[in-house]
Amino acid sequence: xxxxxxxxxxxxxxxxxxxxxxxxxxxxxxxxxxxxxxxxxxxxxxxxxxxxxxxxxxxxxxxxxxxxxxxxxxxxxxxxxxxxxxxxxxxxxxxxxxxxxxxxxxxxxxxx
Amino acid sequence: xxxxxxxxxxxxxxxxxxxxxxxxxxxxxxxxxxxxxxxxxxxxxxxxxxxxxxxxxxxxxxxxxxxxxxxxxxxxxxxxxxxxxxxxxxxxxxxxxxxxxxxxxxxxxxx
Numbered sequence: 001x002x003x004x005x006x007x008x009x010x011x012x013x014x015x016x017x018x019x020x021x022x023x024x025x026x027x028x029x030x031x032x033x034x035x036x037x038x039x040x041x042x043x044x045x046x047x048x049x050x051x052x053x054x055x056x057x058x059x060x061x062x063x064x065x066x067x068x069x070x071x072x073x074x075x076x077x078x079x080x081x082x083x084x085x086x087x088x089x090x091x092x093x094x095x096x097x098x099x100x101x102x103x104x105x106x107x108x109x110x111x112x
Numbered sequence: 113x114x115x116x117x118x119x120x121x122x123x124x125x126x127x128x129x130x131x132x133x134x135x136x137x138x139x140x141x142x143x144x145x146x147x148x149x150x151x152x153x154x155x156x157x158x159x160x161x162x163x164x165x166x167x168x169x170x171x172x173x174x175x176x177x178x179x180x181x182x183x184x185x186x187x188x189x190x191x192x193x194x195x196x197x198x199x200x201x202x203x204x205x206x207x208x209x210x211x212x213x214x215x216x217x218x219x220x221x222x223x
Contacts, residue, residue, distance in 0.1 A: 004154075006154075009152070032209055034211055036214075041217075042216060042217075043202060043214040043215055043216045043217055044155075044202065044204075044214040045214075046211045046213075049210075049211050051209065051210075090154055090155065094209065094211075096209075097143045097162055097206070097208070097209070098143050098145070098204075098205075098206030098207070098208070098209065098210065098211065098212040099143075099145065099157065099160060100145075100155075100157075100204075100212055101157075102147075102154035102155040102156075103154050104152055104153060104154040105154045
């Protein structure tokens with residue numbers, strides 16, 4: 001069965017600092033990997049996805065993630081945090097037909 | 113624009129009552145899903161469907177049921193609501209191996 005581990009349930013960064021949210025997955029087949037963001041009282045919005053091809057994936061709002069098969073990782077980064085980035089972030093691995101297995105989530109706090 | 117809508121957005125019900133949460137999508141997606149979100153657990157899959165009249169159990173299906181009579185709708189029914197089912201419920205839809213699109217969620221409180 002597939003699974004996702006997000007290291008750190010809470011991450012706090014200063015405005016302008018690097019954002020790094022960690023995600024490791026397990027999968028017996030080539031994975032489809034996703035990062036979603038959830039703002040308070042809202043649904044989940046896709047940030048970026050990896051299916052095949054280039055392992056460095058760029059998403060919305062300046063985020064990017066790199067698929068590293070040897071490390072079974074798909075960490076999310078952003079060079080410079082903005083106050084509007086404060087939200088909860090979910091890493092997910094896709095099974096057949098968009099069925100997703102989610103990590104527990106990481107709440108990002110951005111300090112001014 | 114295509115969208116996925118959930119109703120109601122908030123509901124309070126009593127223990128033992130039957131509750132149905134609605135999910136309607138206009139993407140014309142074959143695949144639809146129900147998840148529940150709980151602190152520390154992320155989102156966990158309750159039930160899913162790959163097409164009309166197809167339903168499948170997910171990780172946390174006990175106490176829940178779904179039916180798929182058309183492409184657009186996948187209602188989630190709690191047969192006899194329990195306090196452990198207090199949660200935020202998300203419906204999602206998708207096609208093929210691309211991403212899933214999520215509704216805004218329904219916050220259910222069982223008292």
